[in-house]
Structure formats: structure tokens, C-alpha cells
Amino acid sequence: DAMVIQNPRYQVTQFGKPVTLSCSQTLNHNVMYWYQQKSSQAPKLLFHYYDKDFNNEADTPDNFQSRRPNTSFCFLDIRSPGLGDAAMYLCATSRDVAPNTEAFFGQGTRLTVV
């Protein structure tokens, strides 16, 4: 089945130690998104790629970076994780950008910072 896959499902990292989360898709969608979700809140968009074109949300901290080496893969790099970065990180894809498009999500990576 075509899908969005995130690895790992759970990640524990030390305060200040760089960490990378990965996302792959077999849907061949043009757009890939990274969201951060904290407990009891809706997901918050960090950035997205339309093909290789990177779009950063204005309030996304500089500590967060992303790479998309090809259509299928996208990575989220957190350069110096703080305790406040502990959250669920969700990757999503869509065939095109808004408005007439449907988003599909991976199973998420739950990040713990110790």
C-alpha cells in the first residue's frame, strides 16, 4: 500500500544533542510537510517542501532545519534540542499545495529530550 512512513516511532535524545527524524513516502506526492504536536494541541506546521522548494513558517525556530534529497524522503534536523522540543513530530504529504488537495500523515515520531 502507498503510504507515509516515519522512523523511528520513538526517539530519546539528550539535551543539546543533534537529532534527525526521517520520513519517506510512496505516494509520489509533490509536497511534504513537517508538523510539531504537543500534548492536547492541534498539529503546528513547521515547514513544507513543494518539490525542492523549501517554505519555512515565520515562527519556526532556527533550531529546526529540514532536507529533502529526493521526492521520496524528507528529514527533520533539530540542531540543539531543548526540553521544550519534546513533542510528537508528524510528517505529511499531499499531491499539490492548497486548496484542492488532501493531506496524508505518517504514524509520527515521539521525541523525548532528557
Add this chain to the structure above:
Amino acid sequence: GIQVEQSPPDLILQEGANSTLRCNFSDSVNNLQWFHQNPWGQLINLFYIPSGTKQNGRLSATTVATERYSLLYISSSQTTDSGVYFCAVYWDGNYQLIWGAGTKLIIKP
């Protein structure tokens, strides 16, 4: 910007009961999606429904775009229906999904 409001915020039901979740939005939208976030955190697509009615098994959804609301119906609830239900919309003023705060549903055996 557009406001998306979901009600009720919390709902506790016995297994077998029916429920209706509501999503109101303050402006015209191009697209609306309903998601179920299970207890493990995965967001599962339920419906892509900018207008009209769709059904999938025990679940159905109706969006009345002219009146700016959408309803999600769950019939014969099962414990696996527990989790948080989100609606999210795209509208002309923005390229990203705008999310409601979610409805937390607990189904007791």
C-alpha cells in the same frame, strides 16, 4: 483569519452508542478533512469532504459549506474509536491546513 471550532471538546460514551461531532468554520473553505488521532498518536484520514455527504462503514460525514459547518457521525461506537477527532480546513487566505482544537472521544466497554 479563519476560525475553526469543534464541539464538544470531550465526549464519553458507552460502547454501542452513537455520536455526532461538529466543526464550525468562520469563512468559506475550499477543502475540509476529518482525522482520527489514535491513542498512539497516529493521524488517520477519515474523510476529505469540502461539501456533501460521505459514508465509510460506521462513519459518515456531512459538510454544508454554505452554512459553514461539518458533522461527523459515528454509529455503534467501539472502544477502538477512542481518541481525538480533528477537523482541518484549507481556505483562500492561506496555503496550510487550519485546525480545530479537536474532540476527545472516550468509548467505555
